Amino acid sequence: MERVNTRLYVEDKLFEGATVGLDSAAAHYLRSVLRLEPGARVGLFNEREGEWLGIIDGLGKGWCSLRVKECRREIEAERDIWLVFAPIKRSRIDFLAEKAGELGCSRILPVFTRYTDVKRVNTERLAAHAKESAEQCERLSVTRVDEAVSLEKMIQNWPADRRLVVCAEFGEARPIAEVFTELLRDEPDAGLKPWAVLIGPEGGFSKEELEALSRLSYVTPVGLGPRVLRADTAAVAALSCWQAILGDGGMRPPKGTTPVTIT
Amino acid sequence: MERVNTRLYVEDKLFEGATVGLDSAAAHYLRSVLRLEPGARVGLFNEREGEWLGIIDGLGKGWCSLRVKECRREIEAERDIWLVFAPIKRSRIDFLAEKAGELGCSRILPVFTRYTDVKRVNTERLAAHAKESAEQCERLSVTRVDEAVSLEKMIQNWPADRRLVVCAEFGEARPIAEVFTELLRDEPDAGLKPWAVLIGPEGGFSKEELEALSRLSYVTPVGLGPRVLRADTAAVAALSCWQAILGDGGMRPPKGTTPVTIT
DSSP, rough: OOOOOEEEEESOOOOOOEEOOOHHHHHIIIIIIOOOOTTTTEEEEEETTEEEEEEEEEEEEEEEEEEEEEEEEEEOOOOOOEEEEEOOOOHHHHHHHHHHHHTTTTTEEEEEOTTTTOOOOOHHHHHHHHHHHHHHHHSSSOOEEEEEEEEEHHHHTTTSSSEEEEESSSSSOHHHHHHHHHHHHHHTTGGGGGGGEEEEEETTTOOOHHHHHHTTTTEEEEEESSSOOHHHHHHHHOOOOOHTTTTTTOOOOTTTTTOOOOO | OOOOOEEEOOOSSOOOOOOOEOHHHHHHIIIISSSSTTEEEEEETTTEEEEEEEEEEETTTTTTEEEEEEEOOOOOOOEEEEEEOOOOOOHHHHHHHHHHHHHTOOOEEEEEEEEOOOOOOOOOHHHHHHHHHHHHOOOOOEEOOOOOOOHHHHHHTOOSSSSEEEEOOSSSEEHHHHHHHHHHOTTTTTSSSOEEEOOTTTTOOOOHHHHHHHHHEEEEEEEEEESOOOHHHHHHHHHHHHHHTTTTTOOOOOOEEEOOOOO
16 A cells, blocks of 8 residues: 555545545645645545545645545444543643544543533534544544533433443542453453543542442443542543553554654 | 642652751742742652651742651652653653653653654753652652663663563554563563663654664563554553553552642
């Protein structure tokens, strides 16, 4: 497979001979940042048709059209892991969306808990970060971003077949690696089922919240060791352990892909 | 144990009745940011004497003196894990130092590899980030920051009893969780020995570098799954897995500590 230096997620249906138009942000990026010209090669992908080679047909201020050539990668089954988190301040929440994208989250859901300080969440900005990180890390899908809801509402609407790991600094909790390793031994396909990780706000969960969560049949409280981690660190640590032990940690990056230089 | 809202790392010897003077940055923080006054309680700690209660005796522009009262926490043995990484650009390298602090690294070592773009590393700034994160996460020690060296020099000076996990996106590598879980089974005290994790630059290692590293007796190349992770994400993912499986993931935060609200 010939290399491409740029991959873009597109909603359009991808097939040989299709014409794809980019939105103005993507067109601006190709034209004014990367300074690409007609004839340049770009990877185009989505979670339905996989990744295809696109050749720039034409581009101008705010527009770019590409002609789709051959398929570069077929779609693959992905793990279904959500990140549920109490909103934190701007630079750290942006970071969280980026990392959730890289760590293969299918969805992120902001939830307001008792000690959550942040009152509003710009889900569009988070979605843009998640999309960019999917484009850079060789995923074929993007992380969806839900609108923020209260913890009560999240619990009311929770799909009972989705297991929820709650990262708990205090109270009863078993070590995360022990929980996942034991589960993998007793139920080898556990990682193919729906999962989620829940991270509290910087002030932690309230005692009542943690107790209410622990009573839910689908919840397992886990501990992340002796250090009190920031919310963003806890999220990356828990997702990394999940992917490494239960998820797709045994897979390798697709052949013929280039490590993308991040600017 | 009564709570304190602020913990400071100090080099001074800590014992009952000792007087401790702060440097001007810490004094400014207590006086002008937290607006503390004489009589206020502060945690003081280092890796030799543990954590002690300090009471502010007096403070002014650029100075603060504290009287040391009782011991709050005895010192504990910590794991000995280094993070070796190719320098990346400013916001991401600061983040890396912060996370290495939170994830309990004893030391971080910047190394220049063939595809490393960044030419200079401000190790003082990294040390400040690492110290701040140790203060906030309930550690009793801080992460030391080495001066940057070339990869060749790092290999020349490497202590042969320190195992080195190399995160390799390409080439032969076994899944990180599999390597650690197997090792824990065959050698239960493996996590008490000296370890290090090596992360390449955004452009990856060169083929020659990866081959040279793989030939070293103390090196194990590991894979982090199918997504090509940014260097900072790869570092947090690898360190999190190491602590969870081989390190202190089975421990819980000290009793009586408060989740610190990060501003």
